[in-house]
Amino acid sequence: MNKLELLFHEIQKYKNIIITTHQNPDGDGIGAGIALLLGLKKKYLDKEINFIIDDNIPNNIKFLSGTELIFKTENIKEIKNIDLIISLDAASIERIGELKNFKGKLPILNIDHHISNDNFGDFNYVDIKSASTSEIIFTFLEKLGIEIDIRMGEALYTGIVNDTGNFKHSNVSKETFIKASKLIEIGVNNTKIIENFYDNKSMAALKLMSRAIENIKYISEKGLVLAKLTQKDFREFNGNKSDTDGIVETLLMLNESKVSLFLREEENGNIKGSMRTKSEDIDLNNIAGFFKGGGHKKAAGFSSDLPVNEIVEKILKFL
Ligand SMILES: [Mn+2]
Secondary structure, X not given: OOHHHHHHHHHHOOOEEEEEEOOOOOHHHXXXXXXXXXXXXHHOOOOEEEEEEOOOOOHHHOOOOOXXXXXXXXXXXHOOOOOEEEEEOOOOHHHHHHXXXXXXXXXEEEEEOOOOOOOOOOEEEEOOOOOOHHHHHHHHXXXXXXXXXXXXXXXXXXXXXXXXXXXXXXXXXXXXXXXHHHHHHOOOOHHHHHHHHOOOOOHHHHHHHHHHXXXXXXXXXXXXXXXXXXXXXXXXXOOOHHHHOOHHHHHOOOOOOOEEEEEEEOOOOOEEEEEEEXXXXXXXXXXXXXXXXXXXXXXXXXXXXXXXXXXXXXXXXXX
């Protein structure tokens, strides 16, 4: 039996399943979750299956049919006799928020593609070659013989678009295109997904982008381009953290840059850092690991209580 079949056997054993994803969820975690939720519900009519997250659904993902089925963790008490947690796209148990309290009490299935995943589950399926968790779920549904319908298809396609930066990043493989084309074949409309997912920014998001770019810094010796936003900026434009999506990628558009760093001050004063690189020789997962964060080789993030200048100094030492 291969690992995916083992996973299938594992899920079969349970009756009351909770699917979840990481805090500050993205198109991949939500997309993979919706597809898995709808797929399992279709196959196992006798199982109780719910999708629960710790945070709000970002505005640019709300167009997906199936998001209306997602619960917040604060409603978990309404669900009795849970016997399995499936965590999607989360590299560590802390990332799933409140649900981490089930660790040791209920079996946890950990399905992910982050190189930094620490195999926190009782059963782990971590495929770091996969560009997105949505691609793993695509294969899983196919193996289970579950027909991928348009709702599941749009969710998975959004996940792929999210994690490949619209088929731009180096994680894109032949497999990514094969899966995407199969999704187009079942009726997914590429333009519909892209317009909803990308061309859907609030005025606050554009103002915050503008403020970040206005204060951009470039350290040419290291090829590091960076920008930060403070709580004052967020208050000024009445924006929130989800309004900063895409800033770190935009910074990397600078022609001579190798690494981009976007620093966002959180409400408690900590700094949330996101990094991207074009270079094959830089391992951002390793750099993020210094701050106890992680991710992928070319895209990673962390949170730190150090002041901004110290964070930047530490990162420069790695470059
Ligand atoms: Mn992902």
